[in-house]
Amino acid sequence: MTNDKAQCIKQLTALIEERQKKSEQEAVNNFVRDYLHIVPYDDIQGKNPEDVYSQLMSAWQFIQKFDTVDEKIPKIEIINPGCAQYPLQSSHTVVMLLQKDMPFLVDSVRMHLASRQLTIHAVQNLVFQAQRTKTGGLKEHATCTYDHGCPVDMKGYQTEAFMFFEIDRIAGDEMLSTLVSELEDVLSDVRAVVEDFGSMEGKIHNIINNLKHNPPALPEAEISEAIAYLSWMIDNNFTFLGYKEYKLGKKSGRDVIRHVDGSELGLFRPRSDSTKEKFIDTLPQDVGEYVHESRLVTFATSGTLSRVHRPVYPDYIAVRQFDKDGNVTGELGFLGLYTLSVYTEKTRNIPILRNKVEAVMRRSGLYPFTHGGKDLLRVLETFPREELFKTDLDELFATTTAIAQIKERQQTRLFVRRDHFGKFVSCLVYMxxxxxxxxxxxxxxxxxxxxxxxxxxEFTTYFGSSVLVRTHFVLRTDPDQTVDINVPALEQEIIGVTRSWQDDLVQNLIDKYGDEQGTVYSQRYRNAFPLSYRDEFTPNIAVADVQHVESLCAEKPLALCFYQRDGESADRAHFALYQRDEQLTLSDIIPIFENMGLKTLGEHLYKIVDEDGVVVWKHDFSLQYTLWRHP
Incomplete structure (x- = not known):
């Protein structure tokens, strides 16, 4: 294929004129032009025109028939090229989908393919207007563009999306069939979300109206902030994925929480395996307390990974229902994802969060324009946004003030939060x-x-302007399996992983010589030992070597010692010889060992260079007592 897209279309037009019926050439040419408009040129550059023609004609034939009585059901074909249906030779598998156009299609299909560890080598998405016969045959098609709008009157047309993916080769008809079924399920989820999106937004409007005209017996400030938050949600800040209602009641004298039949929308549409009710006393204590908590709006995380739009665990926002005495009687639950702009928006512009941030600042007593106040505010602004929503005020205050106190110190810290339902553990690691x-x-x-x-x-890592890096680990856990963790001990284990050999050397020098002299030696020898030395010796041994190196001077350029490593047999020993400036000649040393009844098994040489550039050579000999006899 030539390196010019216009020339590419010209070559394809010639092939179309040669091989297509004259009555169909205009429609095919229009399709090819529209399709190539959305295809990255890199996807076709250097390809044989015959191969590009073959791919385009396979796509053209695929959209000719959308033979389903229900236009909502997608048409999916997954093919290994080289067959009559798709003659193009390729080492990949081709996935073609035709679907009534709606949001989230390409993202959701791509997510599922990635979840199957299938590399995507090409992805193309053509949205077009289609007029079809009663049996699903394509009569007319057109593509709308930004510059020219739609070329025909769209009455009688529906908007369709054709998606094309090239993925890693899949062997076997059964695996191909399984992937088709999985993609049908994914697109069914997308359809449920899109079809019910307006109804879910409508639920928010109803809640706002009820809070304004029939408020519960809660503080007025909490109600007004809840109204502000719900209004903010539907201002393009939240993508609704599901909705359902719960009611609290009694059964056999026990508290029970029930799904309200018929309330489910989106991803919560009724499923055969859904549990309709649970006794509260069978739930973990934290969950029971959470269910009766009298906060108007609460935040949690769904335990099911989203298959729509983004591959994350969705947020769950619950609006509590109350009786006239202020007792919780149920909740209205919304499942969804915050839009990406929420993660960079200032907290002062987000209802509920702005109050939390202000409460933390007030409790800290720090003036916002002081150094300490600015540090704490920076921590709050950059705190993981989901955590800011879900962490209660006491825990948020304790965590963020501790983080602010790290300041620019070279420390590793761990902060852990468990959710009420035992499904997740959030771990923030600073290093x-x-x-x-x-x-x-x-x-x-x-x-x-x-x-x-x-x-x-899952994890996300944040690199800010600080000398510290923050990694946020979100762990999915089994709510039926309680794990008691000693967080300080776990933090020490993580510190052990993050500490470098040099860090341990510095600490050991300070432990041995005290803060003043230890700091002097730390600066002098932190970077003095080569990698080969660090791979062989512990920082503890290096401290002993520092003592020998420090004993050397122009008048005394040589030091030596015998030592034995832990776990070595009694007939083995090591001899360390330290020489300032120059290496020793082995031929001068080995005969001395032999005269002492020692056999030299090996020798390693290390160049130690301190901060001032002073060089000391360490010769380390592995020896065996040749006269040794085991008793």
Missing amino acids: PRDIYDSEIRKKIQQILCKSFKALNS
Whole structure:
């Protein structure tokens, strides 16, 4: 294929004129032009025109028939190229979908393919207007553009989306069929969300109206802030995925929480496996307390990963219902995702959050324009937004003030929050930026997952202007399995992972020589030992070597010592020889060992260079007593 898109279309037009019926050429040419308009040129650059033609004609044939009585049901084909239906030769598998156009289609399909660990090599999405026969045959099609609008009167047309994916090769008809079924389920979820979106927004309007005209027996400030928050939600700040209602009641003298039949919308549409009621005394104590909590608006996280729009655990916002005495009688629950702008918006512009931030600042007693006040406010503004919603005020105050007190110190800290339902554990890990890397992050993630017996985990890392990096780990846990964790001990285990060899050397030097002299030696020797030395010796041994190196001077350029490592047999020993400025010649040393009845098994040489550039060579000999006899 040439390196010019217009020339590409010209070549394809020639093939169309050669191979398509004259009566169909105009429609096919229009389709090719519209399709290539949305295809990245990199996807076709360098390809044989015959291959591009074959792909486009397969797509053209695919959209000719949308033969379903229910236009909401997608048409899906997954093909391994090389067959008569898709003659183009390719090492990939092709996924083609035709669906009534609606939001979230491409994102949701892409998410599912990625969840199956299938690499996506190409993705194309053509949205067009289609006029079809009663049996689903394509009569006319047109594409609307920003510059030219729609070329025909759209009466009698519906907007359709054609999606094309090239993915890793899938072997076997059964696996192909399984993927088709999975994608049908994903698109069914998308359809449920889109169809019920207006109804879910309508529920918010109804709640706002009821709060204004029939408010519960709660503080007026809490009610007005709830109204502000709900109004903010429907101002393009929240993508609704589901809705359902609960009622609190009694059964056999026990408190019970019930789903309200017929209330479910979106992803909460009734499913055969859904549980209709639960006795509250069978739930964990925290959940029972949460259910009766008299806060008007509460926040939680769904335990089911979203298959729509973004691959995250959705947020669950509950608006409590009360009787005239202020007792909780139920809740109206909304499932969804905050829009991306919410994560960068100033907290002062977000109802409920602005009050939390103000309450933390007031409790701290810090004036916002002082250094300490600015530090705390910065922590609150950059705090993970979901955590800011879900953390209660007492815990938020304790956590954020502790984070602010780290300041610019090179410390590693761990902060843990468990959700009420036992489904999630949130772990914030702060560590020095200069030691953070993916390997350390993986080790910390493994420690946390093992400690909390996590079913799975996710993480996000935040690099701000601070010398510290923050990684937020969200662990999915089994609510039926309680795990008691000693958080300070867990923090020490993580510190052990994040501490470098040099960090331990510094600490050991201070422990041995005290703050003043230890700090002097730390500055002098922190970077003195080469990687080969650090791989072989512990910081403890390095402290002993510092003592020998410090004993050297121009008048005394040589020091030596015999030592034995833990776990070595009694006939083994090591001999360390320290020489300032110059290396020793082995031929001068080994005969001395032999005369002492020692056999040299090996020798390693290390160049130690202190902060001032003074060089000391450490010769480390592995020795065996040749005269040794085991008793």
